[in-house]
Amino acid sequence: MPKVEIYLAQSLIKDDMTFKDKNVIIIDVLRATSTMTVALANGAKEIIPAESVSTAARIARGSTNSMLCGERGSKIIEGFDLGNSPLEFKPEIINGKSLIFSTTNGTLPIVKSKLAKSCVLASFLNLSKVIEYIKNLKEDITLVCSGKLNNFCLEDAVCAGVIIKKLLEEDGNIEINDPEYAALELSKLFVLKGNKILPEKILELLKISEHGKYLSSVGFKKDLEFCSKFDTYPFIPMYIKGAIRLKEKIEDETNIKAQMKKIK
Numbered sequence: 585m586p587k588v589e590i591y592l593a594q595s596l597i598k599d600d601m602t603f604k605d606k607n608v609i610i611i612d613v614l615r616a617t618s619t620m621t622v623a624l625a626n627g628a629k630e631i632i633p634a635e636s637v638s639t640a641a642r643i644a645r646g647s648t649n650s651m652l653c654g655e656r657g658s659k660i661i662e663g664f665d666l667g668n669s670p671l672e673f674k675p676e677i678i679n680g681k682s683l684i685f686s687t688t689n690g691t692l693p694i695v696k697s698k699l700a701k702s703c704v705l706a707s708f709l710n711l712s713k714v715i716e717y718i719k720n721l722k723e724d725i726t727l728v729c730s731g732k733l734n735n736f737c738l739e740d741a742v743c744a745g746v747i748i749k750k751l752l753e754e755d756g757n758i759e760i761n762d763p764e765y766a767a768l769e770l771s772k773l774f775v776l777k778g779n780k781i782l783p784e785k786i787l788e789l790l791k792i793s794e795h796g797k798y799l800s801s802v803g804f805k806k807d808l809e810f811c812s813k814f815d816t817y818p819f820i821p822m823y824i825k826g827a828i829r830l831k832e833k834i835e836d837e838t839n840i841k842a843q844m845k846k847i848k
């Protein structure tokens with residue numbers, strides 16, 4: 585029987601061994617996993633997550649065709665090319681580039697997933713696609729809410745709760761426990777009506793959330809609207825060997841390589 589477990593806050597992650605051999609789904613609705621999904625969908629070659637500003641700068645020194653991206657206190661880091669607003673990641677700016685990315689919350693659990701069996705990024709922008717991916721996987725999964733400064737945050741828990749709801753609809757025998765029940769109930773309270781997600785409720789949720797209110801107060805109100813748009817970026821960003829790329833592109837390249845081998 586597949587099991588679903590959830591980390592409701594980063595403070596619950598012990599060390600790099602925590603996610604060893606697990607199938608991890610990282611969620612940071614506001615805004616890291618939303619923005620990274622948009623960046624890859626808009627043509628970035630890859631995203632290299634860095635846990636600190638100095639690590640990001642060091643990686644950038646040894647790379648070509650790259651841009652430094654990320655935030656502290658939600659604002660662009662001094663000397664970086666882009667911040668962490670999904671609206672900044674336009675195709676004409678990032679096409680073909682390696683984006684070296686460092687954010688306060690979302691980047692950290694990604695880096696801590698280096699020993700995971702698999703690691704994908706989820707947000708409301710690509711939620712149905714991620715749910716489909718998990719259903720096809722048919723294995724135990726670990727949902728990780730990036731939260732805010734090591735603490736719980738509402739929007740990530742609700743997003744994870746929707747995943748749990750959809751998995752339970754398919755297989756009522758999936759094993760869940762107290763934290764998973766809590767996320768499930770929160771998703772019912774805020775964005776679900778029966779088995780339907782109400783897209784207009786996502787924006788309401790983001791507006792009342794602590795980080796949503798903070799983002800609005802520092803000039804990123806439009807990002808809440810953007811990050812609330814359900815299923816608008818149906819892609820699976822996947823973290824493999826230190827870089828995040830779209831699963832769809834990785835598969836295309838593997839197919840092309842296999843074809844080329846046959847031709848040779």
Ligand code: MLT
Nearest residue numbers: 614615616687688689690
């Ligand atoms: C993060 O990863 O810390 C967040 O996405 C912060 C932000 O809103 O920029």
